[in-house]
Each structure stands twice: as C-alpha cells, then as structure tokens.
Amino acid sequence: MKHLVMGTxxxxxxxxxxxxxxxxxxxxxxxxxxxxxxxxIELGFASLKLPGGRILGMxxxxxxxxxxxxxxxxxxxIDLVALVIAADEGIMPQTREHLQICTLLGIRKGLVALxxxxxxxxxxxxLIREEIREFLRGTFLDGSPVVPVSALTGAGMPDLLANIxxxxxxVEAESDVGLFRLPVDxxxxxxxxxxxxxxxxxxxxxxxxxxxxICPLGVRSRVRGIQVHNQAVEKAEAGQRTxxxxxGMEREMIERGYVLARPGTLFPSSRLDCVYRHLSGASRKxxxxxxxxxxxxxxxxxxxxxxxxxxxxxxxxxxxAQLVLETPxxxxxxxxxxxxxxxxxxxxxxxxxxxPLPAKHKRSSTGVLDEFRRLExxxxxxxxxxxxxxxxxxxxxxxxxxxxxxxxxxELGKILEGMFARKEAVLLDRExxxxxxxxxxxxxxxAILRELQEYHGRFPLKEGLSREELRTMLGLGDGMGQKIxxxxxxxxxxxEAILAEKESIRLRGHQVRLKAGMEDLxxxxxQIYREAGLAxxxxxEILERFSDRNREMASLLQVMIREGELVxxxxxxxxxxxxxxxxxxxxxxxxxxxxxxxxxxxxxLTGLSRKFIIPLMEYFDATKLTMxxxxxxxxxxxxxxxGLR
Ligand code: GDP
Ligand code: MG
Numbered sequence: 001m002k003h004l005v006m007g008t009x010x011x012x013x014x015x016x017x018x019x020x021x022x023x024x025x026x027x028x029x030x031x032x033x034x035x036x037x038x039x040x041i042e043l044g045f046a047s048l049k050l051p052g053g054r055i056l057g058m059x060x061x062x063x064x065x066x067x068x069x070x071x072x073x074x075x076x077x078i079d080l081v082a083l084v085i086a087a088d089e090g091i092m093p094q095t096r097e098h099l100q101i102c103t104l105l106g107i108r109k110g111l112v113a114l115x116x117x118x119x120x121x122x123x124x125x126x127l128i129r130e131e132i133r134e135f136l137r138g139t140f141l142d143g144s145p146v147v148p149v150s151a152l153t154g155a156g157m158p159d160l161l162a163n164i165x166x167x168x169x170x171v172e173a174e175s176d177v178g179l180f181r182l183p184v185d186x187x188x189x190x191x192x193x194x195x196x197x198x199x200x201x202x203x204x205x206x207x208x209x210x211x212x213x214i215c216p217l218g219v220r221s222r223v224r225g226i227q228v229h230n231q232a233v234e235k236a237e238a239g240q241r242t243x244x245x246x247x248g249m250e251r252e253m254i255e256r257g258y259v260l261a262r263p264g265t266l267f268p269s270s271r272l273d274c275v276y277r278h279l280s281g282a283s284r285k286x287x288x289x290x291x292x293x294x295x296x297x298x299x300x301x302x303x304x305x306x307x308x309x310x311x312x313x314x315x316x317x318x319x320x321a322q323l324v325l326e327t328p329x330x331x332x333x334x335x336x337x338x339x340x341x342x343x344x345x346x347x348x349x350x351x352x353x354x355x356p357l358p359a360k361h362k363r364s365s366t367g368v369l370d371e372f373r374r375l376e377x378x379x380x381x382x383x384x385x386x387x388x389x390x391x392x393x394x395x396x397x398x399x400x401x402x403x404x405x406x407x408x409x410x411e412l413g414k415i416l417e418g419m420f421a422r423k424e425a426v427l428l429d430r431e432x433x434x435x436x437x438x439x440x441x442x443x444x445x446x447a448i449l450r451e452l453q454e455y456h457g458r459f460p461l462k463e464g465l466s467r468e469e470l471r472t473m474l475g476l477g478d479g480m481g482q483k484i485x486x487x488x489x490x491x492x493x494x495x496e497a498i499l500a501e502k503e504s505i506r507l508r509g510h511q512v513r514l515k516a517g518m519e520d521l522x523x524x525x526x527q528i529y530r531e532a533g534l535a536x537x538x539x540x541e542i543l544e545r546f547s548d549r550n551r552e553m554a555s556l557l558q559v560m561i562r563e564g565e566l567v568x569x570x571x572x573x574x575x576x577x578x579x580x581x582x583x584x585x586x587x588x589x590x591x592x593x594x595x596x597x598x599x600x601x602x603x604x605l606t607g608l609s610r611k612f613i614i615p616l617m618e619y620f621d622a623t624k625l626t627m628x629x630x631x632x633x634x635x636x637x638x639x640x641x642x643g644l645r
Pocket of ligand 2: 016062
C-alpha cells in the first residue's frame with residue numbers, strides 16, 4: 001500500500017490546527033510565537049491512524065495570508081487535502097487561494113471538513129453547504145465529501161475519519177521517477193544526534209548508511225539515522241514523512257527548499273522550461289520577463305518568467321515559458337510549481353516543468369515551439385528524442401535523460417533500445433548510457449559531406465582535407481566530440497561516401513584533376529626541377545617566378561609532392577625524385593668505399609653550399625640511408641651487417 005500524506009488547507013482561524021489536534025492528539029502549533037498569537041506560522045507534522053489501521057502522515061499548514069509560502073512548501077508533498085472551512089465564516093480568500101495552490105500542485109483527492117458547526121444553526125449550515133458545493137464545482141474536489149464537524153464537541157469526527165479513509169483508498173499510486181528525493185521542509189539540531197532534516201519523501205527510498213548529496217549545495221553527507229512517524233527505521237519510502245539525521249553537517253548549511261538525493265542523480269539548474277497557466281482569477285496579465293516568486297518542492301526562489309510564444313498572458317491563459325531563476329533549484333521534468341506575484345504577493349498561476357535543463361532559447365523559432373510541444377505532450381520515446389535534439393552534438397547521458405524526461409531508469413533502457421533499433425538515437429557509450437540524437441548524427445554526416453564538397457570545389461588540386469581541420473570546421477571538441485567524429489567517418493566510409501586515409505579525408509568521387517593549362521604548367525615545373533638538379537629553387541622562388549599563377553602553383557607543388565615526383569626536404573626545399581635517387585646512389589657508394597662521411601666530404605661530392613648540405617644529409621638520415629655518429633654519417637645497412645648494437 002502506498003504511503004500517503006494528508007495536508008490541511010484553508011483560511012486562518014478556521015480550525016485546521018484544532019482539527020489536527022483532535023484527530024492526532026498533536027498540537028502542531030509548537031512555536032512560542034504560534035502559541036502567543038494563536039496562529040500557525042510554520043508547518044506542523046503529525047501522523048493519523050485511521051480506524052482500519054492505515055497510518056497517514058499529516059501536514060498542518062498556516063492559513064494566514066502572510067505565510068502562504070510555508071503553506072505551498074507543505075502542500076508540495078501531499079496526496080490528499082482536507083480543506084477546512086469554518087461554518088460561521090464560510091469561504092474566505094485563503095480558502096480560494098489554497099484550493100488553487102492544491103490544484104496547481106496537481107493534488108487530485110480530498111474532502112472538506114466543515115468545522116465549528118457548534119457555532120451555527122442548522123439552516124445556516126445548510127446554506128453554507130450549498131455555497132461550498134457551488135464553490136467546488138469544476139475543481140478536483142467537485143463531488144468530494146463535505147463533512148460537518150466540531151473540534152469543540154467532537155461531533156462528526158467518526159464520520160470525518162471514515163470519509164478520510166475512503167478518500168485515501170481512492171488515491172491512485174502515481175508512477176514517479178523512482179529517484180530518491182527528499183525536499184527539506186525543516187532543519188534542526190537534536191541533542192546527541194546533530195543535524196536533522198525532515199520532509200515528505202517525494203519518490204524512491206533511502207536507507208540508513210547511504211551517501212546522499214544535498215542539492216543544489218553539491219555537498220555530500222551520509223544518512224546516520226532515519227525516523228518515520230517518530231520511530232527509528234532502517235529505510236524510508238516514497239510518501240512517508242521522513243526525518244533524516246545527517247552525518248557531519250552543520251545545521252546552518254541547510255535550508256528549506258534544498259533536496260536530498262543520491263549523488264549524481266539531480267542537477268541544479270537556473271533555467272526551467274515549463275507549461276505555465278495563469279489563473280483566471282489573477283487580477284492582471286502576466287507580462288514576459290516579469291519578476292515572480294517561484295515555489296516548487298519546498299523551495300522558493302525569485303525568478304523571471306520568459307514567455308515563449310507571446311509578450312503577455314491574459315488571466316486564464318496558458319503558454320510555454322522559461323523560468324530564469326536567481327538561485328538554482330534541482331527539479332525533475334513533471335514537477336509542479338506555483339507562481340506568486342512579486343508585489344502584491346498573491347498566487348497568480350503555476351504549471352508543470354517540462355525540461356529542467358534547457359538552454360536559453362533563441363526568440364520563438366518554430367523549432368523551439370515544436371520541442372516544447374513534444375516535451376509537453378509527447379510519448380516517452382518522443383520526449384527522449386526531444387531532449388536528445390536539444391542536447392545536440394554533445395549528446396546526453398542516463399542521469400540527465402531521467403531528470404529531463406521523468407522516465408524511470410529501467411524504462412529508459414527499454415525505450416532507448418527501441419530508439420536505437422528504429423534509428424532514432426545512436427549509442428555512444430554503453431557504460432555511461434551516453435546517447436546522441438540520430439537526426440543530429442545524420443546532420444553531422446551531411447555536414448561532413450558538405451564541407452568536403454566545398455573544400456574540393458575550392459581546392460580542386462588538393463587531394464583531401466586533414467582530419468583535424470575537418471573536425472575543427474565542424475566545431476567538434478576533444479573527447480566525446482572526437483569519438484562522434486570518428487564514428488561518423490567510419491559510417492561514411494562504410495557507405496562508400498568518403499575515403500578516409502591516415503591524415504586526409506576526401507569524397508569518394510573526388511580526383512585531383514588538372515585543369516586545362518595546368519598540365520602544361522606541371523610539365524614546366526617538372527623540367528625546372530630536373531634541370532636544377534641538386535640546386536633547386538626554393539618554393540618561394542618558384543612562386544615569385546609564377547607570380548600571376550600563384551595559387552595554382554602552390555597547389556601544383558603539393559600535388560607533385562604528394563604524388564612523389566618532388567621530394568620535400570624542408571619547408572622551402574624540394575628536389576626532383578630522380579635527382580635525389582642518383583645522389584643517393586653516389587652517396588651510398590662513397591660511404592661503402594670510405595666507411596663514413598663528414599659534411600665537408602659530402603660538400604666535395606655534391607659541390608653544394610651549406611644551405612643544401614645540412615638538410616640533405618638530414619634527409620638521408622631520416623630516410624634511413626645513413627645514421628649519425630657525432631658529426632659523421634655511416635651507412636645503416638653496414639651497421640646491421642657488422643653486428644653493431
Ligand atoms: P487555524 O488557523 O485554521 O489552524 O485555526 P485554529 O485551529 O488555530 O483555530 C482557531 C480558533 O478557533 C481557535 O481558538 C480554536 O479553539 C477555535 N476552534 C477551532 N475549531 C473549533 C470548533 O470546531 N468549534 C469552536 N467553537 N471553535 C473552534
Ligand atoms: Mg493553524
């Protein structure tokens with residue numbers, strides 16, 4: 001059986017606290033100030049044992065206008081509400097506001113406790129009941145029991161208990177995301193224990209000894225002990241009023257609104273995408289960018305509402321919005337929130353978070369709206385696809401997909417398998433469950449082909465584009481970017497769209513084709529190098545000589561080097577292959593004859609100046625003809641034969 005929490009709601013002085021006391025024996029007005037002023041300020045907690053044996057957690061909320069913020073924090077975790085209306089006063093402002101808040105928070109079940117019946121006549125009571133029925137029409141409490149009671153005489157209490165039991169049985173166990181989350185509603189120090197936090201366990205479970213993270217603080221701690229209904233327990237589950245004793249935490253570090261979670265499962269965020277509904281009773285339009293108070297879970301932060309589709313929203317209107325928070329909160333897609341205006345402080349609306357980790361949106365592009373629609377109303381795979389689309393080339397991983405879709409881990413695995421099979425997503429890393437949107441991945445492949453196409457168009461004489469250059473052009477970073485890039489290249493190769501050689505990438509169909517006139521030019525170059533023999537012109541000299549055809553010349557040189565006709569010795573020096581070959585022969589013969597060669601001897605052999613000698617000798621070292629010992633060169637082949645180590 002699911003653990004349930006019932007909350008009170010209703011106008012100040014209507015008898016909420018007296019009712020809780022009558023039902024549970026607990027006086028929830030604990031504070032000195034509460035006792036003196038006779039009103040509830042803070043949330044009160046108790047547990048209610050129903051006649052059938054079931055135990056409900058109870059949260060008593062303040063009714064006073066000034067403490068609605070506390071009321072919202074208390075109402076955030078409840079499954080059913082006891083709306084308390086005093087028979088002598090009837091429906092009052094916070095009766096309405098609290099009912100609205102409960103509606104916005106997605107509470108679906110409850111009943112009305114019509115209190116203080118001892119103060120009114122029967123005819124009056126009938127009138128009030130009629131008024132209440134009217135008031136509830138169209139709300140989630142429409143048709144729910146309205147039970148007259150008196151906390152003074154106890155009249156109607158058995159009837160109330162029976163009705164609470166019935167309503168509690170009708171609460172459907174909603175599937176939650178399964179992550180352990182405890183939004184903190186109180187923090188205090190207990191002698192001999194240290195810091196204790198309490199809250200209604202929103203989802204998942206927690207056991208003594210576990211490591212937890214305090215969000216959005218990012219600090220970790222360990223669960224020293226757990227209490228549920230004043231009993232020490234080993235484990236607390238969703239729906240239970242839970243007190244957790246934290247190891248090594250200062251009371252001052254924790255505030256109401258923080259959330260306890262397993263490390264690495266929640267992500268604090270300053271932007272939240274949502275569907276926002278402006279209450280029909282709101283006195284003003286909601287203007288985009290206006291400053292508001294955002295309540296979600298037990299937290300309250302200042303934020304701005306950025307409307308996506310329009311500049312303002314009329315009372316009763318609904319629209320997509322991005323909330324920009326002054327302080328980050330850790331929430332999950334599907335979480336409800338309430339918005340209260342900055343001044344005067346009244347509840348103006350609320351809604352549902354559809355993505356807790358969005359980027360800033362560019363002004364209402366159709367893509368943005370489409371994503372919102374899919375996140376709001378799409379099936380599970382569609383929501384995952386929308387989040388992946390939003391994650392772009394960076395992809396997304398398991399924990400962030402869970403938080404951004406509100407889908408349980410187990411189901412997420414199945415959904416992703418289906419998406420891989422249908423080619424809607426690509427798996428990048430099984431361990432991390434790192435996933436990329438298939439359309440994004442396809443887009444990357446198209447971009448690779450486009451870049452290559454353009455490159456070949458611009459540099460027809462170049463064989464291809466270097467791997468690194470291409471990766472930079474596509475804006476892909478190291479690490480995961482590199483991995484995605486590699487995957488895309490391999491796939492394009494398999495499709496026979498590209499050829500990826502060690503360093504250069506080119507389109508399958510690309511061939512270096514010399515345009516008319518180029519063959520001519522190439523012939524001339526070839527001749528220049530042959531004739532220059534061991535003293536070729538530098539690349540710069542060549543370019544100067546053909547200054548009118550500079551770009552073609554540069555490309556030609558590269559083509560000739562790549563094809564091996566020219567051999568590149570240094571930045572500036574190229575030799576014709578044949579010239580170099582015959583030098584190699586002569587050099588080898590000399591070495592065989594003389595055993596070694598100094599630069600001076602090499603100079604004699606070639607008749608060249610130092611400018612050429614050093615690079616050439618180094619070239620022969622590098623190409624393994626020779627090896628260097630001090631200033632001399634010896635033949636490598638000879639060394640091997642002589643058994644030198
Ligand atoms: P809350 O602000 O809604 O929590 O209201 P309280 O429970 O603090 O009650 C406000 C006042 O009404 C207190 O003085 C209570 O003693 C009184 N009260 C509460 N319930 C009843 C009732 O059923 N009959 C009468 N006569 N007085 C009540
Ligand atoms: Mg009270």
